[in-house]
Amino acid sequence: MPNAERKVAVVGMGGAFPCCSDLADFNDKLFSGKSLIREWGQALAHGKNIRSTVSGFITEAEMGLEAIYSEIAEGYPETYIDTLRRIPDGNLATADLGSIWAMLGALDAIKMAGWSESETQSEQTGVIVGSGGAGHVILRPAWHNFFELHRKSRVAGSHTVDRAMVYRDAANVSCLIKNKGVCESIGSACATGLGNIGYAYRLIKFGIQDRVIAGGVEGTSLETFIGFDAMQVLSRGFSPNESSRPFDVSRNGFVCSFGCGIVALEEYEQAKARGANILGVIDNYFNNSDGDGNMFFPSFAGQKRLWRGLMGDSTLKPDVVKVHGTSTPVGDSVELLSVVDVLGEEGYHISAPKSQFGHMLGAAGAVEFIAALLMLKQQKVLPCLNSVTLNPELENFQRSDSWTGPQKPLQAYRNLIPQQAFAKEINSIVCLNYGFGGTNSAISVSNDRS
Amino acid sequence: MERQQVIDGLVDILKTIRTISPEKLAGITEETDFVTDLNTPSTEMINIAAKAEQKFGVEFDDDDIDGLGSKVKDFIDLIIKAKERE
Numbered sequence: 001m002p003n004a005e006r007k008v009a010v011v012g013m014g015g016a017f018p019c020c021s022d023l024a025d026f027n028d029k030l031f032s033g034k035s036l037i038r039e040w041g042q043a044l045a046h047g048k049n050i051r052s053t054v055s056g057f058i059t060e061a062e063m064g065l066e067a068i069y070s071e072i073a074e075g076y077p078e079t080y081i082d083t084l085r086r087i088p089d090g091n092l093a094t095a096d097l098g099s100i101w102a103m104l105g106a107l108d109a110i111k112m113a114g115w116s117e118s119e120t121q122s123e124q125t126g127v128i129v130g131s132g133g134a135g136h137v138i139l140r141p142a143w144h145n146f147f148e149l150h151r152k153s154r155v156a157g158s159h160t161v162d163r164a165m166v167y168r169d170a171a172n173v174s175c176l177i178k179n180k181g182v183c184e185s186i187g188s189a190c191a192t193g194l195g196n197i198g199y200a201y202r203l204i205k206f207g208i209q210d211r212v213i214a215g216g217v218e219g220t221s222l223e224t225f226i227g228f229d230a231m232q233v234l235s236r237g238f239s240p241n242e243s244s245r246p247f248d249v250s251r252n253g254f255v256c257s258f259g260c261g262i263v264a265l266e267e268y269e270q271a272k273a274r275g276a277n278i279l280g281v282i283d284n285y286f287n288n289s290d291g292d293g294n295m296f297f298p299s300f301a302g303q304k305r306l307w308r309g310l311m312g313d314s315t316l317k318p319d320v321v322k323v324h325g326t327s328t329p330v331g332d333s334v335e336l337l338s339v340v341d342v343l344g345e346e347g348y349h350i351s352a353p354k355s356q357f358g359h360m361l362g363a364a365g366a367v368e369f370i371a372a373l374l375m376l377k378q379q380k381v382l383p384c385l386n387s388v389t390l391n392p393e394l395e396n397f398q399r400s401d402s403w404t405g406p407q408k409p410l411q412a413y414r415n416l417i418p419q420q421a422f423a424k425e426i427n428s429i430v431c432l433n434y435g436f437g438g439t440n441s442a443i444s445v446s447n448d449r450s
Numbered sequence: 451m452e453r454q455q456v457i458d459g460l461v462d463i464l465k466t467i468r469t470i471s472p473e474k475l476a477g478i479t480e481e482t483d484f485v486t487d488l489n490t491p492s493t494e495m496i497n498i499a500a501k502a503e504q505k506f507g508v509e510f511d512d513d514d515i516d517g518l519g520s521k522v523k524d525f526i527d528l529i530i531k532a533k534e535r536e
């Protein structure tokens with residue numbers, strides 16, 4: 001059960017961000033209103049066989065990595081070289097691209113946190129990191145060599161399991177930092193990033209761990225991209241920087257992106273006692289399911305229950321709501337209307353960072369949580385780029401007899417959604433993320449008020 | 451095939467295994483032990499075997515690999531045995 005005496009502080013962060021050299025570069029580009037979305041050569045190479053060609057992708061070279069391809073297994077990346085010598089070769093041998101990003105993010109987060117070696121390697125330190133997808137980049141060529149080329153199973157070597165297993169990111173981080181506490185991954189589709197941080201928060205809040213490295217990863221993978229491309233849910237027809245346009249009336253899908261967000265969480269009193277820099281204090285985390293049997297369609301009722309679970313009887317409004325805001329037609333409208341139904345029509349602002357870097361799938365909740373921490377630090381609201389025109393007409397579902405939410409069109413809430421970053425006093429932010437299967441996650445994070 | 455030729459070929463393979471320190475490859479003999487002398491992770495042994503099959507144009511029996519020792523001479527014997535079988 002939660003321990004009322006224990007609070008959870010965020011004391012470090014790191015990760016991998018499209019078009020950015022590091023966290024400071026990510027910060028600068030976000031608050032200067034830049035888009036991190038580009039045309040993706042890997043998608044363009046497939047011509048008419050692929051529908052969307054824009055992404056917030058990260059190349060190996062941009063992360064200081066180089067793939068070594070097998071001389072015996074066709075197309076198989078046997079291992080990666082860290083050209084900047086941050087990760088030992090033994091750890092690289094067991095990692096796919098996303099796991100390497102997770103290890104790099106963990107090192108940065110621990111450095112920022114200032115944890116000693118004994119604290120990092122303690123039984124009271126856990127690792128909770130997950131991905132939305134499998135290790136597709138490893139599995140596809142390994143399986144191709146076996147099933148299509150009829151090669152022996154050993155041709156792809158002995159690391160296809162550890163480089164592709166569900167909790168590969170957490171396992172690789174744990175083997176690198178040598179913690180002795182919990183090591184697990186939470187999977188909840190596009191809520192994965194926030195789900196892992198939320199579970200990590202509970203481990204500390206419930207008194208099970210004192211420190212946790214937590215976050216979400218989605219390694220660059222065309223294999224992942226084409227699954228969504230086939231569903232026709234990806235944005236198309238816009239220039240790259242205009243492709244992700246949450247809440248805009250002309251939005252037609254999300255931008256499939258990749259990245260990694262890792263945070264260091266610590267029991268608040270211990271962090272304060274050692275003089276740690278507190279980046280934020282987590283007020284609460286709550287998650288639930290829609291319960292309507294629908295894999296894909298968002299649930300207004302489910303999202304309202306999410307808010308009730310997060311806020312309880314509190315009538316305090318967050319200063320900023322960091323929405324899921326994917327730029328899909330139905331998802332954005334249901335989300336905006338559920339936020340308005342709970343919080344009212346004024347007194348807060350909505351930030352949609354996916355408008356700048358797209359939807360990082362299993363990393364989305366973690367990278368966007370970092371974006372929220374940066375908003376707390378900068379005391380600025382990140383914008384919703386490209387939300388130029390909001391629908392002046394009611395959504396179709398608002399016209400149905402069963403609709404119980406707001407009766408105004410989205411355009412009525414224009415004032416909540418800034419198109420440029422702007423300064424204001426920010427004491428608390430609520431972050432929302434949802435995933436296929438009707439899973440909903442929410443976290444509230446505040447400035448250290450002590 | 452001469453046994454030294456096999457050693458030379460094995461060293462070429464080991465140079466591609468990044469978890470083995472390149473400095474340790476200088477004085478390799480038939481008595482060198484992959485595990486105790488070269489600190490080779492056990493998971494890499496099958497990678498070395500697969501690369502040896504390709505390099506020497508042979509195919510190992512699974513039973514032979516299962517019973518393989520950890521010294522360089524064990525690999526040489528395995529390769530020569532497979533070569534003679536063809």
